[in-house]
Amino acid sequence: MDLLALADFNLVARHGGFGKAARAAHRPKATLSRRVAELEASLDIRLFERGGRTLKLTEEGRALFERTHTLLNELDEATSAIASGGQTPRGRLRISAPLLFSQTAMGRLAASFALKYPDVRIEVTTEDRPVDMIEEGYDLVIRVNPSPDESLVGRTFLRDRLVVVGHPDFARPAEGKAVPAIVRSANDGSSWRVKGSDGDEDIAIEPVMTLSSLIMVRDGVRAGVGAARLPISLVSHDLAEGTLAHWGDAVAPEIALWTLYPSRRLLSARVAAFLDHLKQAFPKGTTDELAAYIGR
Known part of the structure; x- marks a missing residue:
């Protein structure tokens, strides 16, 4: 051939x-x-x-x-x-990353990687949809809680969790009364389940705004429009400074960010270098590390 x-x-x-x-x-x-x-x-x-x-x-x-x-x-x-003369990372590195991680961290990660490896031309596409790595030509994909895929290998490099927050001047309604809520989807349900001192409890919600970006949702809560369920890494500094109030930890699956790449015996030097770059940025992969990185 x-x-x-x-x-x-x-x-x-x-x-x-x-x-x-x-x-x-x-x-x-x-x-x-x-x-x-x-x-x-x-x-x-x-x-x-x-x-x-x-x-x-x-x-x-x-x-x-x-x-x-x-x-x-x-x-x-x-x-x-x-x-x-060796395994020096070079060439094009195409990465697909989710919207929130791209908005809060990926720009700085890509820039610092480019400075470290000037022979690599890095391309980052922001999207939350599933992608076909082979057909679409991606070298590395970052996803939140991805579905199992036997054709790919990967690992968790960051973890996060959801909390319910509101504006400090926005009083939490009495039990059974719906709270104005900012949501990402009309299918978010009619209540949020949170962990309480005496067990789990439900907060009834009445969506007043639907926004596609969690950063927009956070800004809406900051303005006092309503309460929201958001990743703790995105609001930890607001909670520490008192610009947002913590209503409880959400009862929800843990948020895990994964790196995915084609299942093969030898990783390219570019992909291996970027995986090491992520490890250096988030050595423990904890929520606190991600919050600190976002807050810089």
């Missing part, structure tokens, strides 16, 4: 089209099209479904991409490492 043609196929599959791939690689579109056609002819299979304006991988094309994408990356990294 022609490895150059296979590499061009991967380039087109990763970018989702001949034009995009040609612009990204500064290569002639006609050359990429010819190489892929030659690969299809040699394998006697169609790798792409070609429409008027769309290009979609066939089932065989997707299988070939999934099986060769990582191998070609490792081959490229191996030759780069040999040429540079």
Whole structure:
């Protein structure tokens, strides 16, 4: 099999089209099209479904991409490492991270990593949705409480928990009376369960605002619009300074931030370096470490 043609196929599959791939690689579109056609002819299979304006991988094309994408990356990294005389992190590092972590910590983490490893071109995409690492070309994904995925390996690097908070001048209603609440989703339910001194208790809520960002939710609570359920790391400084009041720890699953990457024997130097970078930033992985980092 022609490895150059296979590499061009991967380039087109990763970018989702001949034009995009040609612009990204500064290569002639006609050359990429010819190489892929030659690969299809040699394998006697169609790798792409070609429409008027769309290009979609066939089932065989997707299988070939999934099986060769990582191998070609490792081959490229191996030759780069040999040429540079060692495992020096270099090249592009694509990361997908959740919204709140990106807003509060990822910018500084990426900047300090870039200063430490100037040969790495880091790209961070902010999104909370599940992603296909192979198809979308991510090297590393950060997610909150991810669903099990046998095709990926990973580890927890931070933990957090939810608390219910309100403005200091916002009186907590009597038992059974609903409190004005700021929520992220209309499906947040009709009450929040919190830990009390005499056992768990429910706080009835009446949503008055629905905001998609937890930072916006926190700002709404600061303004006195209503109470909210928020990560302790995001509000610990407000609680310490008295700008927010603690109504109780939420009875909810622990928040765990995971790093996920393709299951393979050898990690790329870039991914390994970023995992070490996270470990140095959060050596214990505790809520207090995250709160301190956010509050700097």
